[in-house]
Amino acid sequence: MTITPEVLNKFKERMHISHNEDDNLKSLLSSSVIAIKKSCGPFEISGNTDIDIQARELVFERTRYAYNDALEYFKENFLSEITSLGLAIEMERMKDAGL
Template sequence: MHISHNEDNNLKQLLSFSISYIRSKCGDFDIEGDSDTDIQAKELVFERTRYAYNDAVEYFEDNFLSEINSLSLDIALKEGEPVEGI
């Protein structure tokens, strides 16, 4: 990403939207945490932000579906929530 001073607010907004999106799909995580789950979530946030920045967010879910599902399962198991099919 080519970042200039004028794009600071835009990137902050895109990051905020991506955090909300990943939380809605996968569950709660600490964006500043250092657990494996938090790092996976942070990576997905950055990837989704990259897609949004390049006006291609509609392709993100298809391209990262296995990572989204994996993170969702990891968070559910970590929180002790029942997981369907297991």
């Protein structure tokens, strides 16, 4: 999973990270994208659709938890957002398939 400089910079701004630990952050972001896609379905981390923006927010939150060594609390604290994103992705897939 490739994390674009734009996505990395958005995350660093959100977290107020000014020092260079880009390799670590890219790894955490990539892991979060994979985990959210596995739970919810496909999206584009750099996209601008409502689903992509919602997914990016969830990826950033999961990455924040991972960065702060609190990943075990993420799923419980964001279960409704994970479910909502999964439903939105599935509804979009069904709409695109004409169902």
